[in-house]
Amino acid sequence: MKTELRFVIDALNPETLSLGRLVAYLGELSKLLGDDPDLHFDRIDRGSAVLVAWADEPARPKLDDRLARVRVGDGPIDAAKALGKLNELLREDNAVGALQVGGAEIIPFPGRNLPRVETIGPVQQPTTVEGQLIRIGGKDRTVHFYLADRDRLWKGETTRHLARGMGQHLFGPTLRVTGSGTWHRDSGGTWTLGRFQASNFEVLDDAPLAEALARLRAAAPGRDGLIEQWRDLRGVDDTE
Known part of the structure; x- marks a missing residue:
């Protein structure tokens, strides 16, 4: 059909x-x-x-x-x-x-x-992007990388030192990469990230929500822990 x-x-x-x-x-x-x-x-x-x-x-x-x-x-x-x-x-x-x-x-x-929107840029500011690392490499001292976030593709560059750490997670978990980005706004009001220089990254936990909740329950304190202290402060009586 x-x-x-x-x-x-x-x-x-x-x-x-x-x-x-x-x-x-x-x-x-x-x-x-x-x-x-x-x-x-x-x-x-x-x-x-x-x-x-x-x-x-x-x-x-x-x-x-x-x-x-x-x-x-x-x-x-x-x-x-x-x-x-x-x-x-x-x-x-x-x-x-x-x-x-x-x-x-x-x-x-x-x-x-549509009202006409003034174009803006380039504007350089701290920037954070997230996605799965799908490509990283380069022949000179600047290493280029690509992060895929659903249908979005983020392109950036970084140092060899940071690239060695990022490269260990190729096609792995979601990475949160921070650095300095250069942005432009077109006459339609859409902001676009141009050059992005990464300075740091962290690995995010991709565990499903149910698994994450299970971890929290497993880590919750037992008797005389935080939950019991909260109940004492609130005057909650489990026997009621």
Whole structure:
């Protein structure tokens, strides 16, 4: 079963939508929706300019999850950037738009109605990122690394000394890496991390919640411990 995806551009129509502009819109839509082999472009419909695509059934759960996260601001970095870029394209075309999935409007695009946001940057500030180390290495004294956090990919650089410690956790537990980051804000209001120089890291506990709670229970003090002291202070009587 196929799901129809429609991106509506109110101020354009198939005759006024140039080839270059079509490519620009489709490129950002692809980043927003995710590069999935089960997503296909179909046609341009009338009634404004409506870019029509469809998704095969295997792509639908991932697509729904991705778009739901984008709507609440928790989507992948590439999707967030594409969201801002699509609004920029619409504003340049004096248009507003909407993404419809299966006939329902999922994401509105204010486009021309968005207030212009001043670009900011570069801004250097203390930065912390988290993720699984999936790559680390380099031929010179600066070592480059990549952390994967769900659909996000953080890129940074560090010293050989710190890299030796980080490298022991390649494809292992989640790392929290701190350092100095250079940030930029585009006209769509999206902040992007540019250069990131790591200075320290720590290994996070990836244990499931149930296991973590079990550890806490096992470590809880017995008689004459903190729990009993708390009960004495509160005047709690277990016999009541």
